[in-house]
Amino acid sequence: xxxxxxxxxxxxxxxxxxxxxxxxxxxxxxxxxxxxxxxxxxxxxxxxxxxxxxxxxxxxxxxxxxxxxxxxxxxxxxxxxxxxxxxxxxxxxxxxxxxxxxxxxxxxxxxxxxxxxxxxxxxxxxxxxxxxxxxxxxxxxxxxxxxxxxxxxxxxxxxxxxxxxxxxxxxxxxxxxxxxxxxxxxxxxxxxxxxxxxxxxxxxxxxxxxxxxxxxxxxxxxxxxxxxxxxxxxxxxxxxxxxxxxxxxxxxxxxxxxxxxxxxxxxxxxxxxxxxxxxxxxxxxxxxxxxxxxxxxxxxxxxxxxxxxxxxxxxxxxxxxxxxxxxxxxxxxxxxxx
Numbered sequence: 104x105x106x107x108x109x110x111x112x113x114x115x116x117x118x119x120x121x122x123x124x125x126x127x128x129x130x131x132x133x134x135x136x137x138x139x140x141x142x143x144x145x146x147x148x149x150x151x152x153x154x155x156x157x158x159x160x161x162x163x164x165x166x167x168x169x170x171x172x173x174x175x176x177x178x179x180x181x182x183x184x185x186x187x188x189x190x191x192x193x194x195x196x197x198x199x200x201x202x203x204x205x206x207x208x209x210x211x212x213x214x215x216x217x218x219x220x221x222x223x224x225x226x227x228x229x230x231x232x233x234x235x236x237x238x239x240x241x242x243x244x245x246x247x248x249x250x251x252x253x254x255x256x257x258x259x260x261x262x263x264x265x266x267x268x269x270x271x272x273x274x275x276x277x278x279x280x281x282x283x284x285x286x287x288x289x290x291x292x293x294x295x296x297x298x299x300x301x302x303x304x305x306x307x308x309x310x311x312x313x314x315x316x317x318x319x320x321x322x323x324x325x326x327x328x329x330x331x332x333x334x335x336x337x338x339x340x341x342x343x344x345x346x347x348x349x350x351x352x353x354x355x356x357x358x359x360x361x362x363x364x365x366x367x368x369x370x371x372x373x374x375x376x377x378x379x380x381x382x383x384x385x386x387x388x389x390x391x392x393x394x395x396x397x398x399x400x401x402x403x404x405x406x407x408x409x410x411x412x413x414x415x416x417x418x419x420x421x422x423x424x425x426x427x428x429x430x431x432x433x434x435x436x437x438x439x440x441x
Contacts, residue, residue, distance in 0.1 A: 249262070260386075364392070364426070393434070
């Protein structure tokens with residue numbers, strides 16, 4: 104299903120679903136049961152329901168123009184959101200090829216790619232980009248290959264170098280992170296950048312996850328869902344912008360929680376890069392207000408129970424401690440057995 108893309112308007116107001124029943128139904132609700140605990144929860148990234156966020160490797164939806172405008176704005180204000188270490192050049196071309204091939208195959212009315220040897224012609228019909236270039240020659244592109252393509256892809260992208268039986272965050276374009284920073288995590292190993300996560304280390308989650316990721320094969324990608332809560336429909340909740348959004352957590356009440364609090368779900372996709380042997384780690388973020396979410400009664404009841412029983416260290420890590428009680432009070436009205 105090819106999405107109907109809206110024009111660029113006031114993109115800051117265009118990150119949630121505007122009460123479209125079809126779009127709400129498409130939201131990747133992350134809770135298979137009434138309780139939540141950290142787990143590896145990785146599955147093969149095989150195609151699933153047509154029209155769902157799981158249909159293709161990379162999801163393009165009605166927020167495409169808005170999110171690309173937001174990415175351009177954030178990078179202009181803070182160039183540190185983009186990084187490629189010198190040894191990651193081959194991985195960058197790997198990523199460019201993977202995106203161009205899949206986007207042009209999966210969304211042929213939006214993107215097209217033609218190739219004659221190393222002479223490539225890329226067209227982004229949505230953004231009006233028409234670029235001839237020589238694959239492998241950065242001088243034939245208007246900017247570095249990873250920057251060129253990630254300015255045209257929804258979601259954050261990290262490229263992980265695999266060496267010494269570990270993964271290192273050595274390249275990426277990250278403009279919509281949930282409480283983390285590419286500039287801070289750059290060069291860190293897998294366990295180092297996950298250090299702040301409570302309880303998961305003791306449970307051995309990251310040991311198992313790293314072992315799994317190190318063995319991902321070419322053309323056999325995997326995916327998982329992660330989640331947190333965000334106040335207001337804001338994609339960029341980075342430490343660099345905390346002064347802009349941190350205070351929002353103190354504004355939640357039992358009366359306005361449905362409008363202010365958004366469930367934020369990350370569809371994380373991991374694929375082996377064939378030439379460099381690096382790993383692509385893409386993070387596609389979806390936001391839904393709780394007012395929209397509770398139109399599905401089963402989701403409303405389950406979210407209440409998950410948040411009610413969430414261990415305090417996890418709730419604190421996810422930033423909801425300050426407003427957890429008014430949020431639960433609001434959600435309890437949708438759980439008849441609360």
